[in-house]
Amino acid sequence: MTMVKKSKHKTHFQNSLEDTEKSKTFADQDPLILAAKYLRHPLTRKVEHLMSAICARFPFLPRKMRTRLAMSSKKRDNIWLSKAITSLQDTETLPLNRAYHAIQNEMFPKKIQNAEKILIILVPEHNEMSGGIYSFFSIANAAYKLRHMHNYEVVLMTRPNKMNETYFRQRNFKSSHDVFRFEQIKRCLNAKEIYLHIPEYAASNFIDNLDTESLNYLCSRDRFYVNILNQKIDIMPEPNEFCELRSICDELTQSVAHHAYFGQSFADYYNTPLLLLPAYTDLSDYPPLPAEDKRKLIIYSPDSAHWKNEVLRRLKAGLPDYEFREIRSMTFDDFMTLATQCRYSVTFGEGFDGYLAQPIHQGGVGFAVYNDKFFPSEDLKELSNIFLSPEDMKERLVERIRSMDKNPEKYISANEEMMRVYDQLYSREDYIRCIEMLIKREFELTPLHVENMVRSVHL
Known part of the structure; x- marks a missing residue:
């Protein structure tokens, strides 16, 4: 496992923090202004370009080596950014958020804590209603009902975020699933395999929002798989934005919700195995009206x-x-x-x-x-x-x-x-079949260059 080591030299963001401490005006200590200063810094952009170039040229590097690349100075600067925001605007002290954390800490299931294989559906941290959010809970519910055919414990978790926002129960539609926050995965010390399903919008900055302990935890598992739930192609990040995520997982895959962007060209463009997982809504409880x-x-x-x-x-x-x-x-x-x-x-x-x-x-x-x-x-x-x-x-x-x-x-x-x-x-039967394929990691399309490599090895 690759551990994060503290740098002996100050990063450019540490220096900016020291400069901030010297200035006691409220504007200079606003976390959004600190974040903006960090993102505008030229060194940040240079490191991002370097990381993209390395991953593009050497996509088949061993996982541990890619992990070391991911834990670059850019990552250390993001850790400092997180600390700065936490110290200046600690939203966990808000009563409601603190209450959610307390409930989640108390209610975290023992069977998940002791599980060897865990399937995580990541959801937005805001307790809102949308078709995408509804579909995430639908996937979790279907996967849970199929537990007789797999050994995963299924859990819904809110996306890691700098403000520590979360919730425990979805209030906008009926669901029997409790929701926990992602940092609680560190409790699961027996887990050998983590299978993470992450919404497309949250994939590119997922690692940036992780705390160091959570990142080290994921890197230390025997197997760590990531599947991107591509619900909306117009907000799907570009392929080079998955560089860091690829660096810490054993395989990056993608399931898509619409037939319109399911095809070989999409598998090749994103360099991911692809599965069509059409959004299905069970409306049997709502009879139609003449x-x-x-x-x-x-x-x-x-x-x-x-x-x-x-x-x-x-x-x-x-x-x-x-x-x-x-x-x-x-x-x-x-x-x-x-x-x-x-x-x-x-x-x-x-x-x-x-x-x-x-x-x-x-x-x-x-x-x-x-x-x-x-x-x-x-x-x-x-x-x-x-x-x-x-x-x-x-x-x-x-x-x-x-x-x-x-x-x-x-x-x-x-x-x-x-x-x-x-x-x-759409049909209920086809939806369940697709969920089974997703759980078994049986994807319908693979990037052509990967297929060609496999064929050349067999030859």
């Missing part, structure tokens, strides 16, 4: 698309007898109540998302603008509820709703066409 019983209600997503305000303005002007409701700051149950009652929904986000799907599953019609990042096929452009562009939606949405209101057959047809699409793409 069209004739629905309210004159249009719900819409909270996303901030540039065409959103104009679309809403035209809808409200053209459909004065309709009620409008944005899906914001509500539980999943409350959302599903509205998704069941509404006649129509409009999504301003990914397009092929829950704001489109859930109302359709409940017997309604959802509208979206097509894009090739998230929609699985260009054939969907032909459907009456999918618009070719934002301008197309602006010009034709009111007219299309009026047409469906006047002709119920068009309304029912639009719903049935989309349900056929969803039935072809």
Whole structure:
């Protein structure tokens, strides 16, 4: 195991801290200003470029050697940054956060603490509701129910973060899983294998947010695997941003939530084995409502698309007898109540998302603008509820709703066409099969250069 050694020489960030101590103004001691100074420092950028170059040129270095590279002066500076922020703004002293920590410390399960194999689903530290967060809990729940076929203990943990924020129970949807903070993994001294599943947005700075003890703990396991849960391709970091993460794990893999960015080119680009793990939401507890019983209600997503305000303005002007409701700051149950009652929904986000799907599953019609990042096929452009562009939606949405209101057959047809699409793409059985593959680490695609290397070795 590679341990972190204290440098005999002062790093550039230590010097900046000493300079800060000499200045007693509040602005100079603000942790965000300290962080900004650190990130702007030219030496920081040089080290980042050097690390990227080394990992790009020598991707098959032994794990211990890559670990030593990861524990560079950049890492030591980040440790000093963490200490500075902690000393200047210790949020763990906040009563609520301190209460969560106390509950988590008391309730941490013995079976996880004593386990030899642990599967961790990392979740955001904020107790909020989103499709991605819901899917993380769904994966954990499915993996837990499949425990008869694997030896992992499954645990949900909040992302390590400088402010030590966390929570114990998800308040926005029903879940039987407690949530712990990542630093508690250090309790699991018997663990030989850690299998970490990390959201795409948190992958690039995961190591920077770790304390030294947690990093050493991960490096000291017999096997440490990391899988990136790629839920949104538009916020997926670039491949060179995974350099440090690769350096400490035995293998970096990726599961993707949408058919649109599942393919050999993505496996090659990110240099990771790839598995399609479509987002699946079990709506069996929410029976659909017939069209004739629905309210004159249009719900819409909270996303901030540039065409959103104009679309809403035209809808409200053209459909004065309709009620409008944005899906914001509500539980999943409350959302599903509205998704069941509404006649129509409009999504301003990914397009092929829950704001489109859930109302359709409940017997309604959802509208979206097509894009090739998230929609699985260009054939969907032909459907009456999918618009070719934002301008197309602006010009034709009111007219299309009026047409469906006047002709119920068009309304029912639009719903049935989309349900056929969803039935072809998603099923409970297929979702469980994909979860099994994820647990067994059976990935569907591998980078071509890796396949070629394996073939050359066999030859």
